Amino acid sequence: MSLDLPLSPGCSAAPVLRERGQHEVFCGLTGIIWLHRKMQDAFFLVVGSRTCAHLLQSAAGVMIFAEPRFGTAILEEKDLAGLADANAELDREVGRLLARRPDIRQLFLVGSCPSEVIKLDLARAAERMNVQHAPHVRVYNYSGSGIETTFTQGEDACLAAMVPALPATDAAELLVVGALPDVVEDQCLALLNAMGVGPVRMLPARRSGDMPAVGPNSRYILTQPFLGDTAAALDRRGAKRIAAPFPFGEEGTTLWLQAIADVYGVTADRFDAATAAPRARARKAVAAHAATLSGKSLFLFPDSQMEIPLARFLARECGMRPLEVGTPYLHRALMEPELALLPEGPMLSEGQDVDKQLDRHGAQAPDLTVCGLGLANPLESQGFTTKWAIELVFTPVHFYEQAGDLAGLFSRPLRRKALLTAGAKP
């Protein structure tokens, strides 16, 4: 079987423009929106201000009416006056919450900019509450503050916080790491099962009772590019990472599965038998959108750390021409297989100075711009065609069956623009 690896080094040795300045990104609190749906017996309690509560309400949209398992303990002025009071108040609120919601088995105390600035020690608070509420509830803490985290880094901080508490094991299990929608997780498990790979455990698990154990014989593989701290925490527990591109698109999924197959000694015949049919479906589904995307130029503003794998997918499977690929943070060790695949040409940028980046964007005038919600409408009003990056974390986009939908997220704005332009003509 040929894996169609490039002969050139791709972007492995390409220079990276590093910028610091004003940036337009979400803070890590937004991760709660998808994490609380994944972990069905967890509650996320943000310790923050009204700003944090408003952010969650607007990011969660209609979900806030469905008794979601997240909330904000709002720091009042009197909490700022004395930290002892703030701790007592937090203990009281948590006690009340857990009494009202006995279904909660995992509680995350999520730090914010205000809790960090006043140096409220949530790690100590979590320890204290663990003693109080064990064994029914396990209390963790991590920071989702805008000072420390950008958007998807909130998931990384959350998962990394869970790793030290995972039970120890000597079993040779495979851990698949990253919060996937349930339907996608099931597809992933079915593919691995068809390859004869197992036992497979997920981090995070749907319920606290199914959390994986970890130890020196564990192998793990990431499904998302933004999980650098989680990977480091698993390394510290002795687990070994399987390096691979990320499972976006037909090629990314195949290479991801192939990396596992190589470690587990899956024969080429068995691999082909497990993947041939879904690969063909994925190729066909992507081709339907590649007709719209092929030859179009692409500019990605930094948002989720998914930009490099997405640019690789859009360039190699959809024929797009990336001009600039921005990422909030470039984790070189995790990104090496992706950089090797990304065709030479685009400027790689890490961090952001938004005005300078907007100038570069304007000068290049790309056909499609991938950016956050704050930039999308202003750029549309200037005549650019944009794709909101946030949809990429809320929509199922991993593995073969979603490859067509992933391409569709990018072709849709171009099609809409073409329809509107055609409609505007007399």
Ligand code: SF4
């Ligand atoms: S954590 Fe910081 S950046 Fe995020 S909503 Fe709260 S104050 Fe704003």
